[in-house]
Amino acid sequence: MIIYDSKIARLLQGRMNPYDYVTLPIVTLTALPYGEKGIWEEMEMSIHRRQYAECFLASLLPSLLLGWQVCWGLAALPLFTYYILYWAERLAVGHSAFDYEAEKESEEVSYFVVRRRFAWWKWFWKKKLPAIDRSWFC
Structure with missing residues (x-):
């Protein structure tokens, strides 16, 4: 998992809290x-x-x-x-x-x-x- 955190990413996500983060999954997980x-x-x-x-x-x-x-x-x-x-x-x-x-x-x-x-x-x-x-x- 890559954790990407920047002001632009938080602005696009509507989250300006600095403790939030955006995750970009590289591995597919299946939940059952x-x-x-x-x-x-x-x-x-x-x-x-x-x-x-x-x-x-x-x-x-x-x-x-x-x-x-x-x-x-x-x-x-x-x-x-x-x-x-x-x-x-x-x-x-x-x-x-x-x-x-x-x-x-x-x-x-x-x-x-x-x-x-x-x-x-x-x-x-x-x-x-x-x-x-x-x-x-x-």
């Missing part, structure tokens, strides 16, 4: 009620963490090279690549390949053993996703 998180939710969050790491690492080298040559602001791009891809697809197509993969494979306990890198890519920007088979869940 106590006892609500089961094995499937934990697996789904693990899949999302793996997807975030893949997007981060894939964009790290190009953004650092461009940041070094063109603009240092591009060096922060790897932190937001996952969210940019997620919301761009969500706004354009109406669903997300990241969510689809996490929901589809959350029941598979040994999924990380057989998972390939960038497994979400085969569903990325597809107009229609196949249905998830939950016939055993009745």
